[in-house]
Amino acid sequence: MDDSSERENHEKDEEEYWQLCVAAHTCGVSVYQSIYGEKIPCMTSSYTGNAWLRELMDIDTNPERFYQMFRMDRIVFNNLMNDLVTRYGLKGTRNIDVAEMLGLFLHILGHNIGNRLAQERFQHSGETISRLFSLVLDKVCEMGANLIQPSDRQFKEVPKKIRNNTRFFPQFKDCIGAIDGTHIPAVVPTSEQLRFIGRKGIPTQNVMAVCNFNMEFTYVWAGWEGTAHDTRIFYEAIRRHDLQFPHPPKGKYYLVDAGYPNPTGYLGPYKEVRYHLPEFQRGPQPTGYKEVFNRAHSSLRSEIERAFGVLKKKWKILKGMPSYPYTKQVKIVIATMALHNYIRRNALNDTHFARVDLDPNLYTIDPDNVNGEGNASNDDVASDMACLRDQIAMHL
Missing domain, CATH: 1.10.472 (Cyclin A; domain 1)
Structure with missing residues (x-):
């Protein structure tokens, strides 16, 4: 190939190169204009x-x-x-x-x-x-x-649920509420998931709550990782003054399940004996004073399980928490409980509460509650609570 032919090819290649450059630049300007220069409004619906x-x-x-x-x-x-x-x-x-x-x-x-x-x-x-x-x-x-606190921290009045029911009065006249925990799905970084993955195999936050016998939450401590044991959360709550836990006055007590210890003021069921209401509904009538006590105890304590059931039925966000920062996820739990109490106290006939008022067995077992039972040591039962339990059982 002679020099003239080589020069012509070179000039042709150079011309094609510059044509491509101009085309790319034009395309880039067009894209830029479509994004930043001629932006089409998005939220334009008249049905706001x-x-x-x-x-x-x-x-x-x-x-x-x-x-x-x-x-x-x-x-x-x-x-x-x-x-x-x-x-x-x-x-x-x-x-x-x-x-x-x-x-x-x-x-x-x-x-x-x-x-x-x-x-x-x-x-x-x-x-x-x-x-x-x-x-x-x-x-x-x-x-x-x-x-989210008791209306009366002295708990002077006997709850209506107990006072107006011969199944519970006068044996449980000094009972002021129930304590339990529930697990809410959590979204946390991969590096922290090990602390949050409990028995369900997904990250959760363990939430401890206290409930009165009108299905109102009177205390909540949210934010614990899913692997935290109920006993640890319980003792932290009742021992730390800054958490403002509503301690039972002398002679009063809360109901707890078998997964919690029973120091003075906290009454649990007899262990290794039938306890949950469905067990009594499916099986024979209770035999012996321990089963009689456990059925009454379970019937009263299930008030908090029904409260958890209403809470999760009403607020679907608690079934699948979005990927908010964890502190925001904790706030959401507290906010839904605040709304739960507000509706309970102000609504004349709320649909979700009405259903459970008509059918007390609707949420007797919280399906999302993965708290283990029977893990608290028998040594954690105070002697006065053991005596009180026997007295109530004999009277029943």
Whole structure:
């Protein structure tokens, strides 16, 4: 090949190269323009979250629609909104009022919808959804500090459930509540999962709670890793003054299951004897004073299992926690318990509570409770509690 032909080929290659460069540059500018220069608005639906909420709040709309979406009736929703505003300082923004903020928060908790679905339903950006959820979450947790505690720390009155039932009165007249734990699915980094994976094979947080006999939570300690034993959490709770545990006054006591120790003020069942209500329902009538006591004990203590059942049935987020920071996951547990108490005290006829009031056996066993039973040492039973247990059993 002569020099002229080689020069022509070189010039041709150089021209093709520059054509490719120009094409690539043009394509790059076009892509940049489509992303940053000519951005098409995303949340443009005229049926905004505010419009949707207002439709559901209209008195002509079937109230069941509102209840299903926000897990409480309209009256309770309005009362809750007013309390959060007047007592806890919740404020709307320039474009979003408090009603929509609360509706968004309850819809996410009740149906465990992700951020993208919330964006589409409420027509706000992902950043706005996340910010509003966190804002309401903090206010509801603040409210929980006042709601999740006994109304009377001296426990002077005998609970109605006991006072009005000859099965329990007067034998259990000094009983003030029940203690139990439950496990909530948790999302944690891989490096920390070993501490959180318990018997169910998935990461969970172990939550200890105290419940009165109206299915209201009077104490909660959330955030423990799933492998933490109930006994360890229990002793931490009752021994640390900063945790403000509602200790039973002298002569009063809580009911605990066989997985807990029985120091003074905490009464457990007889071990190695039938205990759970389904065991008595499927089998013969109780024989002997120990089985008679255990059936009565289980019937009373199952109040907290029913409370856990209502809590998880109402707030689906507790069945599959999103990948929030762990501290936020703990706050969600506390917030749902605060809402649980608020609804119990303010709703005239809440659907979830009504079902369990009509059928006391509906949640007698918490299906997500993986706490082991029978692991506490028999040496952890105080002599006075052992005597009290025998006395009640003989009277029964």
